[in-house]
Amino acid sequence: MAKVKYYYDSDTLSYKKIKSKISDILKKISLALVSAIMFMVLGYVVFTQFFDSPKEKELKRELEFVKLNEQLHSKKIVQLEKILQDIQDRDNNIYRLYFEVSPISNEQRKAGFGGVNRYKALEGFDNSEMIIDVTKNMDILSKQLYIQSKSLDEIVKLAENKEKLLAAIPAIQPVKNQDLTRMASGYGWRTDPFTKANKKHWGMDFTAPKGTPVYASGDGVIERADQNAAGYGKHIRIDHGFGYISLYAHLSNYNVKKGQKVKRGDLIGFVGNTGRSQAPHLHYEIFKNGARINPINFYYGNLSPEEFAAMQKAAEIQGQSLD
Structure with missing residues (x-):
């Protein structure tokens, strides 16, 4: 129930009701609405200034x-x-x-x-x-x-x-030291045993009794095992790959055949005296990319420093070769 307001009339010495005009009421309502809207706007501004919306918080x-x-x-x-x-x-x-x-x-x-x-x-x-x-x-x-x-x-x-x-790589001596009679001739210029002329000896000669085992000096594939090369007699060639080929000549017999794969140290044949040979021995050569090279540089696999030094000294003696 709305409150009734009165005012004191000094002429009549009595209290009379205050009658509100419609325009005054509307003004008051408008003022209240404006105030409320302003308060809401101000509140929104303040809220958004200091507080984030759920979407803003998520972002x-x-x-x-x-x-x-x-x-x-x-x-x-x-x-x-x-x-x-x-x-x-x-x-x-x-x-x-x-x-x-x-x-x-x-x-x-x-x-x-x-x-x-x-x-x-x-x-x-x-x-x-x-x-x-x-x-x-x-x-x-x-x-x-x-x-x-x-x-x-x-x-x-x-x-x-x-x-x-x-x-x-051909890295071992093809005939064991204990099986050798001696190292007869090294790589280089030597006296030919048949013509007595000074001739390039392309390999190393290892003297040993006939039938002495001969071993592959490196992994590879048997390229040849025959006696169809002049002067070499029964001989074996191993293709080691990487441009290396080793040759074993004047054998008495074979223990391998063409196309066979072998490992370093495998028994491939036996010392003999076939072909252009003066006495039982193994003639040993190494090829690199088609060119003959000195085999003495390839014995690091089974010779001690002392044994290698002795072999090197013997190989340097310029005597007569056996083939």
Whole structure:
């Protein structure tokens, strides 16, 4: 129930009711509405100034999450770059050096990121700079990892080849020391036993009794086991790969046949006196890329330093060869 208001009339000495005009009432209502609206607007302004809407809160959380991920990714990229740099250093300074392969330059590792702007699609956003920076670093890191992966694949192949090469190189004496009578003649100019002329002796002669075992000096495939080469008599040729071939001449018999695979130290034949030979012995030669080379440099596999020195001294004596 609305309150009734009175005023004191001094003429009549009595209280009379205050009658409100319609216009006054409307004014009051309008003033109240305006005040209420202003209060609401002011309240909204103050609220939005100091408090976020649910949508704004969600967007801020997402932005904070993006920034946090960017920081974490940046740290991980730095860690991966350090690890990759260590691998690259090892690759250039140890692995490639060991296998005698040219190192990969920094220009090669980091090339391919100039010219076209490949990040244009990421421009125009609030956090474009941050996103582009992380994306670019990831791309650079990915390419370097790809190059390093290819390099390590190459190193693996080189290692496999190196292992095969070390097994294939003719690296042992084909006749055991305990089976030798003596080392009769070395590589170089010697007196021919038949013509007595000074003639180049292309191998080494090992004197031993007929039937003495002869061993393969390296892994390979029997290329020949016949007596169809002039002067060599019954002889064997082993293709070791990598340009190496070893030859064993004047044999009395074979223990292998053409096309057979052999390992270093396998028994391949026996000392004899066939062909152009003056006495039972093994004539031994090594070819590299078709050219004869001195076999004395290839006995590191089964001779001690003292034995090698004695053999080298005997090989240097310029006497008469046996073939």
